Amino acid sequence: DVKVTQSSRYLVKRTGEKVFLECVQDMDHENMFWYRQDPGLGLRLIYFSYDVKMKEKGDIPEGYSVSREKKERFSLILESASTNQTSMYLCASNAQFYEQYFGPGTRLTVT
Amino acid sequence: SQKIEQNSEALNIQEGKTATLTCNYTNYSPAYLQWYRQDPGRGPVFLLLIRENEKEKRKERLKVTFDTTLKQSLFHITASQPADSATYLCALDPRGNNRLAFGKGNQVVVIP
Numbered sequence: 001d002v003k004v005t006q007s008s009r010y011l012v013k014r015t016g017e018k019v020f021l022e023c024v025q026d027m028d029h030e031n032m033f034w035y036r037q038d039p040g041l042g043l044r045l046i047y048f049s050y051d052v053k054m055k056e057k058g059d060i061p062e063g064y065s066v067s068r069e070k071k072e073r074f075s076l077i078l079e080s081a082s083t084n085q086t087s088m089y090l091c092a093s094n095a096q097f098y099e100q101y102f103g104p105g106t107r108l109t110v111t
Numbered sequence: 112s113q114k115i116e117q118n119s120e121a122l123n124i125q126e127g128k129t130a131t132l133t134c135n136y137t138n139y140s141p142a143y144l145q146w147y148r149q150d151p152g153r154g155p156v157f158l159l160l161i162r163e164n165e166k167e168k169r170k171e172r173l174k175v176t177f178d179t180t181l182k183q184s185l186f187h188i189t190a191s192q193p194a195d196s197a198t199y200l201c202a203l204d205p206r207g208n209n210r211l212a213f214g215k216g217n218q219v220v221v222i223p
Binding site for chain 1: 143145152153154155156157160177186200204210211213214215
């Protein structure tokens, strides 16, 4: 059974903290994605990686960075968390131009 | 501007009936379109992909159509069941670069 796992289901952080969200996939997919999902705004792409050490900005990259040192692992970093980054964060992976497989999501609250 | 529109109002439907959802898009010419299911607090799950040269795709009780002239996809759940209650998202790849743009989703509630 294919799997995308995320390091935490729920996370509470304080404003200004550095936050790491980790995602691991076991399908040997080249592509990995980080999205955030907010009520009324839908899924929005933060960053995309098409290979190890390769990344592209998505639609809302400000305040975020990413790291992909190994093919199976894609990390999202909030350098200095702010309250407007409170959201559901979803990781996904796929082989080129095929369906995306999503993780269970991390609900992050920044206080 | 480019848009993907799904009905923001929940669709309430009696068990056993067919639920039909609409996805309209503007200013795109996607090569394919995808449908996902999302349950509360969970990640989306892929259901169906339909390509621009396909008029219709089926999977069990699900059927998707794709009309590139109307810029519209219809998603049907036949013989709906309470377990089909969820939010359904359509998604397309606007630039053909494997980056999906998602609609905001349409909630379906199947009433026993």
